[in-house]
Amino acid sequence: MIIDSHMHLPVDFTDLASKKRALLREMSKNRVDRGVVIADSELESVIGSVKDCAGLFSGDSVIKVVAGISPLISFEEQLRFCRELLENGDIIGLKVYTGHEHFYCTDSSLFPVYDLAAEFRVPVLFHTGWDEAQYAAPEKMRELAQSRRDNTFVYCHCFYPETDKCFEVLGGCGNVYFDTSSVADDSGRLTEVKVSLEKAIRLMPDRFIFGSDFGSCSQEAHLRLAESLDITDVQRELFMHRNSEYVYRL
Numbered sequence: 001m002i003i004d005s006h007m008h009l010p011v012d013f014t015d016l017a018s019k020k021r022a023l024l025r026e027m028s029k030n031r032v033d034r035g036v037v038i039a040d041s042e043l044e045s046v047i048g049s050v051k052d053c054a055g056l057f058s059g060d061s062v063i064k065v066v067a068g069i070s071p072l073i074s075f076e077e078q079l080r081f082c083r084e085l086l087e088n089g090d091i092i093g094l095k096v097y098t099g100h101e102h103f104y105c106t107d108s109s110l111f112p113v114y115d116l117a118a119e120f121r122v123p124v125l126f127h128t129g130w131d132e133a134q135y136a137a138p139e140k141m142r143e144l145a146q147s148r149r150d151n152t153f154v155y156c157h158c159f160y161p162e163t164d165k166c167f168e169v170l171g172g173c174g175n176v177y178f179d180t181s182s183v184a185d186d187s188g189r190l191t192e193v194k195v196s197l198e199k200a201i202r203l204m205p206d207r208f209i210f211g212s213d214f215g216s217c218s219q220e221a222h223l224r225l226a227e228s229l230d231i232t233d234v235q236r237e238l239f240m241h242r243n244s245e246y247v248y249r250l
Helices: 016-029 050-056 075-088 108-120 138-147 163-170 187-203 219-228 233-248
Strands: 003-007 034-038 063-068 094-096 124-127 153-156 176-179
Touching (some): 003 219, 016 050, 016 219, 050 063, 050 075, 075 108, 094 108, 108 124, 138 176, 163 176, 187 233, 219 233
Parallel strands (some): 003 034, 034 063, 124 153
């Protein structure tokens, strides 16, 4: 069983139906059984707004949706909409795009998002690493995780390229899970990323979730990296689907 827990609608298609077909074709080609599509926080987006993605995959048994949300964009209206979607079972988590947007993960403007997620027992996801990495730096995330123990957080991209720092700082935060999307994006860094992941997965096998960031990154490359990891069969099963099933209640 393979669950890709971090995908987006591909941008190279003009309409939502074509985007959906392309995503499902990629999953079929790579033998991915189920997936999580993450919507943008923008109200109009080439990767799909929350309304777009929730409607496109409503009632789908293979694809589930995480809603993007921003304190900077029609926040109260979007909070109400996300509550409605959670009540109807149309989304399984919330994502804030720290770094893409300029607010810290500890900002009090995000507390209503964390409260809503805790109420419905769904995770909150964060964009991390890359450029503007300070907004969800590991130290900030540790501060947040320790102050919001009723929440489950998913730390997307593992603060790439500083994955070792990510795992060292957040290793003691049991309510933070690591989503490995985009870490196979640079072939020149694959060896160091592989060593970093192997060490951390052996120490924290129940904290890692496979994701590819398909739509902007290669699903195939991320699967090759996952297959190359020197970990046990039990650790691999947790990584490739069981931890995702637990966190997202799939």
